Amino acid sequence: xxxxxxxxxxxxxxxxxxxxxxxxxxxxxxxxxxxxxxxxxxxxxxxxxxxxxxxxxxxxxxxxxxxxxxxxxxxxxxxxxxxxxxxxxxxxxxxxxxxxxxxxxxxxxxxxxxxxxxxxxxxxxxxxxxxxxxxxxxxxxxxxxxxxxxxxxxxxxxxxxxxxxxxxxxxxxxxxxxxxxxxxxxxxxx
Amino acid sequence: xxxxxxxxxxxxxxxxxxxxxxxxxxxxxxxxxxxxxxxxxxxxxxxxxxxxxxxxxxxxxxxxxxxxxxxxxxxxxxxxxxxxxxxxxxxxxxxxxxxxxxxxxxxxxxxxxxxxxxxxxxxxxxxxxxxxxxxxxxxxxxxxxxxxxxxxxxxxxxxxxxxxxxxxxxxxxxxxxxxxxxxxxxxxxxxxxxx
Numbered sequence: 016x017x018x019x020x021x022x023x024x025x026x027x028x029x030x031x032x033x034x035x036x037x038x039x040x041x042x043x044x045x046x047x048x049x050x051x052x053x054x055x056x057x058x059x060x061x062x063x064x065x066x067x068x069x070x071x072x073x074x075x076x077x078x079x080x081x082x083x084x085x086x087x088x089x090x091x092x093x094x095x096x097x098x099x100x101x102x103x104x105x106x107x108x109x110x111x112x113x114x115x116x117x118x119x120x121x122x123x124x125x126x127x128x129x130x131x132x133x134x135x136x137x138x139x140x141x142x143x144x145x146x147x148x149x150x151x152x153x154x155x156x157x158x159x160x161x162x163x164x165x166x167x168x169x170x171x172x173x174x175x176x177x178x179x180x181x182x183x184x185x186x187x188x189x190x191x192x193x194x195x196x197x198x199x200x201x202x203x204x205x
Numbered sequence: 206x207x208x209x210x211x212x213x214x215x216x217x218x219x220x221x222x223x224x225x226x227x228x229x230x231x232x233x234x235x236x237x238x239x240x241x242x243x244x245x246x247x248x249x250x251x252x253x254x255x256x257x258x259x260x261x262x263x264x265x266x267x268x269x270x271x272x273x274x275x276x277x278x279x280x281x282x283x284x285x286x287x288x289x290x291x292x293x294x295x296x297x298x299x300x301x302x303x304x305x306x307x308x309x310x311x312x313x314x315x316x317x318x319x320x321x322x323x324x325x326x327x328x329x330x331x332x333x334x335x336x337x338x339x340x341x342x343x344x345x346x347x348x349x350x351x352x353x354x355x356x357x358x359x360x361x362x363x364x365x366x367x368x369x370x371x372x373x374x375x376x377x378x379x380x381x382x383x384x385x386x387x388x389x390x391x392x393x394x395x396x397x398x399x400x
Contacts, residue, residue, distance in 0.1 A: 029270045031374045037339050039271065041366065045373035057329075061316070064328045065308055067335070070229055071301025072271030079305035080312075088306065095302055102270025103294060106278035107287075124388020125381050126267055131355040132380035134343045135362035136373060141336035143367075148330045152322075161330045168334035173341065183331035190327020191320055198319075205326060 017086050018093050024051065025078045026097035030105075032074065033129050039074045041136040044143070047081050054081060057152065060144050068180055074098045153205040160204065164189060213285070217292050219250070220284055224277055224296030238273040238297075239265065242280060252284055273297055358383060 024046040032039035040063065047053040054062065066076035075095050082094030148165055151158040164186050172182060194204040227241045239262045246252045253261075261283070265275035274297055281293025315321055347355055358380060365376050 027374050031269060031377045032271075033267065033269050033377075037336065040336070042373045042377075049370060050372060060329050060332060061312070061325055063336075064325065064332050065305070065312075067332065069301065069304050069308070071297075071304070072273045074271045075274070075298060075301045076305045079302045080309045083306050083309040084312075091302065091306055091309075095298060099270065099274050099294060099298060102268060102275045103278050103290065106264070106268050106270070106275045107282055107290065119388075120391040121385065121388035124386075124391060125384040127355070128358060128380050128384025128387065129377070130343075131347045131359035132362040132377060134340060134347055135359045136366055136376070137336060138340040138344065139363055139366040141333055141340050144329065144336060145333040148333050152326060161326065164327060165330040165333045168331050169337055172334055172338035179335040182335055183328045186331030186334070187324040187328035190330070191324040194323035194327075195320065204323065 018090060020051065021078075021082050021086055021090050021094040022097040024097070025074070025082075025094045026100060028074060028078075029098040030101035033126075033133065037073075037137050037140075038133045039072075039077075041140040043074070043077045044140055047077070053085055056143065056147055060147055063144075064183060067183060151205055153203075160193070161190070217285060217288065220281065220289060221292045221296045223250075224281075224293050225299060228273065228297045229300040239276050242276060246280060246284075253280070257283065354383075354387065 028039055028042045028046055032042050044056075044059055048056055048059050062077055062080050063073070065080065066073045069076060075098060078094035078098045079091045082091035084090075086093070145162075145165060148161045149158055150156075151161075168182050168186055171177060172179075177185075190204070197204050223245050227238060227245060230241075239258070243255070243258045247255055247258050261276055261279045264279055265272045268275050274294060277293040277297040278290050281289035281291070283289070285292070316325070344359070347359055362376055362380055365371050366373060
């Protein structure tokens with residue numbers, strides 16, 4: 016039963032995420048945090064961090080990560096299979112249709128409407144993670160330092176365009192160093 | 206269209222190892238893998254020309270699923286039909302599945318360590334920034350077009366995702382339905398103009 020749920024959940028993610036990893040993210044969040052109690056939002060954010068730092072598509076990384084925790088190796092394989100199956104089927108089918116109809120008004124209309132929708136979904140996903148960042152995991156109070164790191168990283172990304180991996184590792188390293196110093200001084204960050 | 210001058214078995218093996226290597230070293234977004242695939246299949250192996258690879262990149266982006274997997278489906282099919290597709294997809298999928306399985310099993314123990322928790326907490330701030338930066342860049346392009354229906358759609362989708370527990374799949378399908386209606390109206394209107 017759990018195997019079927021994993022397969023169907025990630026089949027939906029694979030079927031409905033158009034436009035790459037960031038588009039898949041809100042769908043994965045909806046499936047594994049909101050629709051099913053498989054991960055907490057904090058665990059989901061760790062998953063995104065891990066998925067970003069390791070090679071491979073976010074969808075497959077998520078399917079494997081969630082699948083193995085919920086249903087072992089078989090769960091991981093079925094979730095990953097569910098995720099890639101729609102792409103394989105539709106991809107080989109659409110290859111022909113696309114060549115013929117790619118400039119047609121109907122396909123253009125559908126793709127044109129999906130773009131703003133995907134932007135909105137990515138924004139919502141980013142804001143929900145920012146909400147998580149705003150609250151200290153241990154004390155439950157407002158985490159000004161992490162908000163400042165996020166704001167600084169955002170400005171840096173806008174102006175200097177460093178790679179996402181570099182940005183995330185730098186943020187982690189900064190919080191780690193400051194956190195260890197703060198702990199040594201007797202006022203731990205978390 | 207020139208066929209690869211290798212025996213089928215060797216060709217499939219080369220396809221598999223190429224995708225395995227490329228997938229192992231592709232960090233970040235799907236377009237990185239398309240760039241690496243172009244370097245391998247167009248520049249090094251000469252199995253496709255550049256235009257074909259660009260077509261594949263466009264199709265991979267506009268079909269559902271991961272760009273890397275879709276690009277592997279299309280490239281594999283182009284190089285060796287259905288068998289090529291399976292081989293290419295297998296090569297693409299094996300590295301992340303193996304790596305994430307291992308990481309997933311270590312995650313709980315790993316997470317208990319204080320320095321790891323600190324680093325993850327800091328990286329969460331970085332993830333928020335990365336995602337919002339992508340959203341900002343994409344949103345700017347939508348706003349620039351000043352298409353009021355697109356802007357309304359963007360606001361509605363955001364509201365539905367942020368304020369309700371609606372399944373995101375339903376939200377996306379609704380947006381696609383709006384686009385389909387617009388496309389049909391445009392098609393119908395064009396037909397009337399011609400008459």
